[in-house]
Amino acid sequence: MTEQTVNPGEVLLEVEDISLSFGAVRAISDVSFDIKKGEIRAIIGPNGAGKTSMLNCINGFYHPQQGTITYKGQKRSQMKPYEAAAQGIARTFQNVALFRGMTTLDNIMTGRNLKMKSGLFSSMLWWGSAQKEELEHRRYVEDIIDFLEIEAIRKTPVGRLPYGLQKRVELGRALAAEPELLLLDEPMAGMNLEEKEDMCRFILDVNDEFGTTICLIEHDMGVVMDISDRVMVLDYGGKIGDGLPEEVRSNQKVIDAYLGGGH
Amino acid sequence: MLDFLFFVEVLLSGLLTGALYSLVALGFVLIFKASGVFNFAQGAMMLFAALSLVGVQEMLGVHWTIAFIITVGIMIALAWCVEKFVLGKLVNQEPIILFMATIGVTFFLDGFGQTIWGSDIKILDIGLPNGAFDVGGVFIDQLELVAGLTAGALVIILAIFFNKTKIGRALRAVADDHQAAMSVGISLRYIWIVVWTVAGLVGLVAGIMWGSKLGVQFSLSLIALKALPVLMLGGFTSIPGAIVGGLIIGAGEKLAEIYVGDLVGGAIENWFAYMLAMVFLLFRPQGLFGEKIIERV
Ligand SMILES: Nc1ncnc2c1ncn2[C@@H]1O[C@H](COP(=O)(O)OP(=O)(O)OP(=O)(O)O)[C@@H](O)[C@H]1O
Ligand SMILES: [Mg+2]
Numbered sequence: 191m192t193e194q195t196v197n198p199g200e201v202l203l204e205v206e207d208i209s210l211s212f213g214a215v216r217a218i219s220d221v222s223f224d225i226k227k228g229e230i231r232a233i234i235g236p237n238g239a240g241k242t243s244m245l246n247c248i249n250g251f252y253h254p255q256q257g258t259i260t261y262k263g264q265k266r267s268q269m270k271p272y273e274a275a276a277q278g279i280a281r282t283f284q285n286v287a288l289f290r291g292m293t294t295l296d297n298i299m300t301g302r303n304l305k306m307k308s309g310l311f312s313s314m315l316w317w318g319s320a321q322k323e324e325l326e327h328r329r330y331v332e333d334i335i336d337f338l339e340i341e342a343i344r345k346t347p348v349g350r351l352p353y354g355l356q357k358r359v360e361l362g363r364a365l366a367a368e369p370e371l372l373l374l375d376e377p378m379a380g381m382n383l384e385e386k387e388d389m390c391r392f393i394l395d396v397n398d399e400f401g402t403t404i405c406l407i408e409h410d411m412g413v414v415m416d417i418s419d420r421v422m423v424l425d426y427g428g429k430i431g432d433g434l435p436e437e438v439r440s441n442q443k444v445i446d447a448y449l450g451g452g453h
Numbered sequence: 454m455l456d457f458l459f460f461v462e463v464l465l466s467g468l469l470t471g472a473l474y475s476l477v478a479l480g481f482v483l484i485f486k487a488s489g490v491f492n493f494a495q496g497a498m499m500l501f502a503a504l505s506l507v508g509v510q511e512m513l514g515v516h517w518t519i520a521f522i523i524t525v526g527i528m529i530a531l532a533w534c535v536e537k538f539v540l541g542k543l544v545n546q547e548p549i550i551l552f553m554a555t556i557g558v559t560f561f562l563d564g565f566g567q568t569i570w571g572s573d574i575k576i577l578d579i580g581l582p583n584g585a586f587d588v589g590g591v592f593i594d595q596l597e598l599v600a601g602l603t604a605g606a607l608v609i610i611l612a613i614f615f616n617k618t619k620i621g622r623a624l625r626a627v628a629d630d631h632q633a634a635m636s637v638g639i640s641l642r643y644i645w646i647v648v649w650t651v652a653g654l655v656g657l658v659a660g661i662m663w664g665s666k667l668g669v670q671f672s673l674s675l676i677a678l679k680a681l682p683v684l685m686l687g688g689f690t691s692i693p694g695a696i697v698g699g700l701i702i703g704a705g706e707k708l709a710e711i712y713v714g715d716l717v718g719g720a721i722e723n724w725f726a727y728m729l730a731m732v733f734l735l736f737r738p739q740g741l742f743g744e745k746i747i748e749r750v
Contacts, residue, residue: 249636275638287633289626300626304638306619320618367637 199227202371202403203248208257210243217243218254219427225371230397231405232414234438235424236447241407242284244424245373248405249281250274261371276304280369282360284376284407290349294359297348298334301366302327334362338392354385361392372396374406378413386410390417415439423447458590463711464704469597471703472604473666476659477676478683478695479608480652485689486628487648488540489548493555496677497562498653502528503660503669507577508570517579521657528657531562532649536642544641563674572671577664600662607658608696611651615692620647628690682730688740697741702726 203225210218218240225231233241246252248259250271258265261277280301289297306327335341338358343351348359357377364372377393378386394417396402408414414421414435421438423431425447431438438444477499484492492498505527510520539554582595615621626634627644635641663673683702687694706729710722 251632251635270640271632271635272638272640275636281636283633283636287630287636289629289633291629292622292625296622296625300622300634300637300639303619303623324617324619363633363637 199229201225202227202262203405204260205244205248206258206260208247208254208259210240210247210252210254216427218247218424220257221424221427221429222257223422223429223432225403225405226420227403228397228401229403229419230393230417231403232418232421233405233407233424234409234411234414234421238426239424240427241424242375245281245375245405245407248274248371249279249373275367278367278370279373280364280367280371281373282357282364282375282377284379286353286356286360288348288356288360288363291347293345293347294340294343294351294362295328295331295335295345297359298331298362298366299327301363302331304367331362331366334365337365337395338362339388354381357381357389358392361389365396368400369402372402372404374404376407376409378408378410386413393417460708462591462593463707465591465593466597467704467707468700469594469601469703470707471700472601472696473659473662473699474676474679474683474703475696475699476600476604476607476655476662478680478687478699479611479692480655480659481680481684482687482689482692482695483611483648483652483655487624488551488627488645490540490551490555491548491689492652493552494558494562495652495656495680496674497559497566498528498531499656499660499663499677500669500671500674501531501562501566502653502657503577503664503673504566504570504575506657506661507575507664507669511575521579524657525654528653529646529650532646532653535649536645540645541642559674563671567671574668574670575664577661577669579661579665581665596662596666600666603658603662604696607655608692611655611692614651620644624648679726682726684740685730686733686741688742691740691742694740694742702729705729 201224205224206222207220208218208222209216209220221240221244233244235241243252247254250269250273253268258267259269260266261279289300292300306323335344338361340355340358340362343355343359348356351359357380361374361377364374374393378389381389390413393404393406397404406418418435420433421431421435422429423438423441423444425443430447431441431444433441477495480495480498481492484490484495502524506517506520506524509515509523509527510517513520513523535558539558540551543551543554581599585592585594587593613621615624623634623639623644624647626637626639627641631641634644660669660673663676667673679702683695683698685698686701687696687698706722706725709725714721
């Protein structure tokens with residue numbers, strides 16, 4: 191867990207002066223930051239700071255009232271979540287959002303959705319080729335299952351799995367999309383130490399082996415300082431710190447926010 | 454012996470009628486599963502589909518297969534319109550609001566259908582066999598048999614569709630979690646159009662069967678009310694539930710009519726289904742195969 195990948199590469203995603211409110215609640219105010227290709231970028235901050243809202247803006251669930259988001263050099267407006275997915279953005283959720291009625295395998299298969307070509311009518315007309323395609327994707331999914339070491343629960347309906355494993359399946363579903371940018375919302379929340387270590391290892395491996403850019407929200411400071419290349423700090427919707435882990439750790443505003451926020 | 458044969462005959466006829474109830478119920482289940490909306494308009498869609506089929510056939514004077522294909526097109530267009538002008542505008546609203554919207558769709562379809570295709574009873578004849586035949590002393594109505602087999606085939610096709618295809622998986626995904634489904638690149642709009650289309654096609658098939666039996670008339674849309682007890686019995690989210698529920702209601706009401714009806718002065722067929730469903734609800738509120746109904750309704 192000590193190895194670090196420092197990639198001073200080009201900017202993959204640029205957020206400029208975005209603001210987002212829900213009625214009177216200002217979830218994000220005038221925040222700018224960027225995510226560089228190949229890095230592990232952490233977003234931290236006390237509860238209600240606007241971290242999840244930020245991810246929701248990036249993958250198109252929310253549309254900020256002000257500001258712009260530029261992804262891969264393209265400015266986008268009012269992007270829908272499935273369009274974000276089509277451009278290579280995958281994510282997991284703070285409160286595990288799996289398809290509870292389906293097995294682990296089927297859940298991860300849904301992650302292949304955009305990679306599968308045959309549509310409604312073609313799969314009716316050319317049943318055979320649709321089934322062949324299904325098998326190819328199945329192979330890819332099996333690789334992910336091996337990678338995440340969840341072979342034993344392949345056919346288990348996910349609703350019955352313990353929380354830690356559900357989070358792992360959710361990561362698998364996001365990976366199945368072969369994302370360029372992977373957004374992880376508190377991937378280690380509610381896990382025990384051993385599960386956290388596994389999850390850290392997976393995140394680092396994904397970043398290392400596939401070069402996937404990762405943006406994660408995490409409350410465990412130890413983990414954040416350990417695995418991330420750069421850290422952005424939000425408090426009450428505003429940005430109060432941004433930089434290398436060491437810089438952020440010694441930033442007085444950040445220390446105050448955390449002490450004041452009861453952490 | 455004769456009594457027994459008669460019993461079998463009644464039972465069989467009940468089951469086959471039940472298969473038709475199942476078809477109607479199936480349309481409800483599909484939409485409820487995918488969007489959490491109780492589609493009040495399912496009956497109206499069935500009537501509209503049958504009216505369109507007959508109307509197109511009369512107007513263009515074409516073979517019924519051509520009219521069928523055109524009607525399929527009409528049902529796809531209808532699904533698109535419902536998404537575009539009704540549901541799409543009401544994303545994230547309370548289920549009760551969506552339910553009200555489908556009541557609106559019902560009145561629109563009933564009115565619109567009659568405006569274009571007229572309001573008199575129409576005969577729907579696509580050459581389905583009529584009359585009964587005799588199997589070892591048991592008389593089976595041919596039309597009912599065809600209807601039963603069609604319902605069975607449709608269920609098998611839907612099961613394969615849901616379990617073996619990408620879109621089927623996407624449909625189940627949307628039924629389970631909207632946000633997660635969108636995050637893997639599933640477009641809710643597209644899925645809703647697909648479910649409403651499939652529900653429309655199921656309505657079309659049901660409409661053809663009922664229309665061949667009773668003629669295409671306004672009361673067809675009331676048959677949808679018979680699907681309510683079927684849904685209570687089978688659960689609102691279960692396809693097997695819709696099938697089994699339909700069969701139980703169909704067989705139950707025929708048997709009750711014949712064997713209990715006289716004791717209580719007849720006409721039991723009209724309310725037996727509801728009573729059966731109510732009694733059943735007391736013991737199993739989620740239905741035979743239903744899941745989490747308390748959470749959703
Ligand atoms: N859909 C919404 N409707 C109304 N308010 C919202 C919505 N989403 C977020 N908020 C509000 O925006 C603010 C920021 O919420 P957000 O979930 O982004 O915080 P967070 O940093 O992720 O917090 P936590 O650490 O608790 O997950 C909160 O005050 C929250 O109540
Ligand atoms: Mg959050």
